[in-house]
Amino acid sequence: MSKIKAVTIHAGHNPRGKIACGASDYIDESTEARLIVKKVKALLKKNGIKVYDCTVNNGTSQNDVLKKICAKCNSKTRDVDISIHFNSATHQAKKDKRTTGTEVWVKSTAGVRGALADRICYNISVVGFKNRGIKTTDNLYFLNHTSKPAILIEVCFVSDPDDASLYKKHKDDVARAIANAIISYK
Numbered sequence: 001m002s003k004i005k006a007v008t009i010h011a012g013h014n015p016r017g018k019i020a021c022g023a024s025d026y027i028d029e030s031t032e033a034r035l036i037v038k039k040v041k042a043l044l045k046k047n048g049i050k051v052y053d054c055t056v057n058n059g060t061s062q063n064d065v066l067k068k069i070c071a072k073c074n075s076k077t078r079d080v081d082i083s084i085h086f087n088s089a090t091h092q093a094k095k096d097k098r099t100t101g102t103e104v105w106v107k108s109t110a111g112v113r114g115a116l117a118d119r120i121c122y123n124i125s126v127v128g129f130k131n132r133g134i135k136t137t138d139n140l141y142f143l144n145h146t147s148k149p150a151i152l153i154e155v156c157f158v159s160d161p162d163d164a165s166l167y168k169k170h171k172d173d174v175a176r177a178i179a180n181a182i183i184s185y186k
Contacts (some may be wrong), residue, residue: 002185004112006050006078010069011037012085012142012152013062020062023088026164032171033084036155039175040084040182047183052076063141070145080112080182081146087154092161099166100157101130107143107150109134116181117151123177127170129156129163153178 011033013022022029034055041051054072059065073081089100102124104117117134125131132154137143143150155174156163167174 002047002049002183004049004079004182004185006052006076007044007080007082007182008052008054008073008076008078009037009040009082009084010054010056010072012065012069012083014059014065015057018057018059020059020065023086023158025088025091025158026161027086027158027167029086029088029158032086032155032167035171036084036175036178039172040082040179043175043179044182047179049182050078052078054081066141066145070142073146073148073150078148080116081142081148081150082178082182083142083150083152085152085154087157088159089157091159095161095165097162099129099163100160101125101132101163102156103132103135103154105135105137105140105143105152105154107136107138107140109136111149112185113149113151116185119181119184120151120153120178123181124155124174127173127177128166
């Protein structure tokens with residue numbers, strides 16, 4: 001039985017076609033983040049974990065989206081806050097049989113943040129993505145403005161055709177990788 005009883009989860013940007021809608025290249029961050037949120041939410045609920053979807057669809061700027069997400073998260077009784085993103089770098093024109101990979105951002109690796117981040121990176125890497133590991137920062141709004149431990153997952157790179165191809169084949173596996181890290185947290 002997981003020590004985590006309740007979580008907030010959200011896609012980190014406005015919907016596609018609106019301001020602050022995230023990265024788009026081989027895959028669209030906004031669309032895919034919402035899909036992963038939906039899948040993870042269903043898996044967690046099925047396993048008895050309370051889930052609040054704090055995705056925002058009406059932000060007037062990226063800062064407004066972030067403020068609204070944090071306000072929604074902070075209004076809920078939960079153990080951890082989870083933000084789903086897809087990373088982007090310079091457009092990679094051709095496949096090279098290597099993924100750029102997955103990483104999880106946290107403010108600190110102490111406690112649940114570090115344990116979940118490590119497990120999520122590992123679980124997603126088992127799907128076939130390079131494990132870029134845990135990254136720490138004090139410069140991400142979401143990580144600094146929630147009152148509970150927060151993690152920001154960069155599932156893979158939208159700008160890497162190898163990442164996009166692997167992700168498209170394994171969306172369910174990615175969602176299971178995230179959910180299983182939460183479900184198995186002791």
